[in-house]
Amino acid sequence: xxxxxISKAVIKRLPRYYRYLGELLEDGVERISSGELSDRMKVTAxxxxxxxxxxxxxxxxxxxxxxRHLYDEIGKILGLDRIHNMIIIGAGNLGQALANYTSxxxxxxxxxxxxDIDPAIKGKSIRGIEIHMTDExxxxxxxxxxxxxxxxxxxxxxxxxADVLVHNGVKAIWNFAHTDLNLKLPQDVVVENVHxxxxxxxxxxxxxxxxxxxxxx
Amino acid sequence: xxxxxISKAVIKRLPRYYRYLGELLEDGVERISSGELSDRMKVTAxxxxxxxxxxxxxxxxxxxxxxRHLYDEIGKILGLDRIHNMIIIGAGNLGQALANYTSxxxxxxxxxxxxDIDPAIKGKSIRGIEIHMTDExxxxxxxxxxxxxxxxxxxxxxxxxADVLVHNGVKAIWNFAHTDLNLKLPQDVVVENVHxxxxxxxxxxxxxxxxxxxxxx
DNA sequence: TAGATTGTTAATCGATTAACAATC
DNA sequence: TAGATTGTTAATCGATTAACAATC
Numbered sequence: 001x002x003x004x005x006i007s008k009a010v011i012k013r014l015p016r017y018y019r020y021l022g023e024l025l026e027d028g029v030e031r032i033s034s035g036e037l038s039d040r041m042k043v044t045a046x047x048x049x050x051x052x053x054x055x056x057x058x059x060x061x062x063x064x065x066x067x068r069h070l071y072d073e074i075g076k077i078l079g080l081d082r083i084h085n086m087i088i089i090g091a092g093n094l095g096q097a098l099a100n101y102t103s104x105x106x107x108x109x110x111x112x113x114x115x116d117i118d119p120a121i122k123g124k125s126i127r128g129i130e131i132h133m134t135d136e137x138x139x140x141x142x143x144x145x146x147x148x149x150x151x152x153x154x155x156x157x158x159x160x161x162a163d164v165l166v167h168n169g170v171k172a173i174w175n176f177a178h179t180d181l182n183l184k185l186p187q188d189v190v191v192e193n194v195h196x197x198x199x200x201x202x203x204x205x206x207x208x209x210x211x212x213x214x215x216x217x
Numbered sequence: 218x219x220x221x222x223i224s225k226a227v228i229k230r231l232p233r234y235y236r237y238l239g240e241l242l243e244d245g246v247e248r249i250s251s252g253e254l255s256d257r258m259k260v261t262a263x264x265x266x267x268x269x270x271x272x273x274x275x276x277x278x279x280x281x282x283x284x285r286h287l288y289d290e291i292g293k294i295l296g297l298d299r300i301h302n303m304i305i306i307g308a309g310n311l312g313q314a315l316a317n318y319t320s321x322x323x324x325x326x327x328x329x330x331x332x333d334i335d336p337a338i339k340g341k342s343i344r345g346i347e348i349h350m351t352d353e354x355x356x357x358x359x360x361x362x363x364x365x366x367x368x369x370x371x372x373x374x375x376x377x378x379a380d381v382l383v384h385n386g387v388k389a390i391w392n393f394a395h396t397d398l399n400l401k402l403p404q405d406v407v408v409e410n411v412h413x414x415x416x417x418x419x420x421x422x423x424x425x426x427x428x429x430x431x432x433x434x
Numbered sequence: 435t436a437g438a439t440t441g442t443t444a445a446t447c448g449a450t451t452a453a454c455a456a457t458c
Numbered sequence: 459t460a461g462a463t464t465g466t467t468a469a470t471c472g473a474t475t476a477a478c479a480a481t482c
Contacts, residue, residue, distance in 0.1 A: 011422055015415035046475050061440040062482040078418045079425030097310030172424045192420035198232035201295045203409035205228055207389045208296030263451050278464040279458040
């Protein structure tokens with residue numbers, strides 16, 4: 001079965017569609033047209049229809065899209081229709097913040113453990129999720145069918161840890177360290193980088209630019 | 218002075234160039250060609266030269282780019298050559314994690330206070346950054362020249378809080394709530410959204426897709 | 435049936451890559 | 459000078475938008 005290649009731009013938008021559809025569901029909206037959704041999301045109706053048609057015809061002429069159905073279908077595309085076991089490496093503030101996000105669990109991402117090297121917090125738990133010591137990692141990953149590891153370590157330790165994780169069977173890394181892990185791991189490992197420092201710099205650029213715009217008026 | 222419009226795609230890459238140049242600096246590298254940088258970053262040399270030339274000719278034929286100079290120039294473009302006062306709204310784990318990132322400060326983002334509604338943590342401090350109560354916000358923003366607010370509140374409270382912030386003179390919001398604040402605030406407010414849930418869904422998509430690829434081989 | 439709205443093709447727009455003259 | 463590498467123009471590629479026939 002040779003799946004069509006879907007562009008990154010489309011994938012980037014899918015979770016946003018999913019979020020808006022979820023909100024519509026909560027509001028009890030049953031159907032929506034690409035035109036209405038376009039108004040709400042501030043993207044063109046044409047783009048919405050093109051994006052969705054990459055995956056099949058979810059709509060109906062003259063009617064639009066059934067919100068529930070479209071929501072579920074996008075969920076399936078994103079792999080949210082099953083449970084993904086996740087561990088968090090680094091039980092600092094960020095690691096703990098992630099562990100506390102109950103909304104991830106509602107989307108199927110189940111945090112099964114945190115890991116840290118600090119013996120002082122060994123055995124403690126957050127929302128019932130226990131903090132383990134890093135040396136237990138290999139055994140734990142194998143025993144608990146861990147697919148995803150969120151990596152909230154300083155850059156210096158992140159690369160070596162990523163190697164350990166991948167070596168023990170982790171398939172995907174949600175990387176918060178300021179380094180491009182995808183360039184340092186085998187091609188078949190899924191890496192999603194969250195570079196907060198870079199996000200803040202883009203904000204800064206926009207802030208700086210907007211100010212000089214104002215002066216020019 | 219009519220500045221040329223720079224595409225979002227270019228801006229998105231700038232912080233990454235900045236990071237790589239910073240690493241080269243640390244390694245004591247003095248000069249680099251677009252070709253060498255291309256190898257390291259896995260983008261085409263052509264793209265690097267095009268991107269940089271949006272802002273001026275930073276290189277020299279036959280030589281390449283002076284690392285220090287290019288680093289500083291990109292820093293200026295991103296607005297990292299001056300201090301930006303920042304407050305963090307929400308002193309939960311995520312807010313505290315952000316307050317603990319000393320690297321932001323090195324780029325010129327100075328966290329001057331955290332804010333929360335929980336009286337139990339009033340007056341406590343993180344790295345010397347004090348936690349204030351939300352009702353002190355208007356006065357504080359005006360008295361401390363706050364430009365940026367990092368918003369780490371649940372969606373339900375985020376929109377109302379964003380209004381308060383903007384009303385009191387905050388120019389830019391670093392938004393961690395699961396909602397598109399840019400669509401809900403005046404056009405001239407800079408909003409940078411960090412939607413972690415969506416990031417995790419993209420990871421999930423790639424994980425799901427890669428797996429079905431493997432089966433097909 | 436008439437009206438609405440999709441699915442899809444074609445046109446446009448923008449971003450990336452290639453090529454090479456300019457020049458250090 | 460010869461070699462290297464930029465800055466920049468032109469070519470290609472891909473993504474977005476427009477248009478409309480199909481059809482519910």
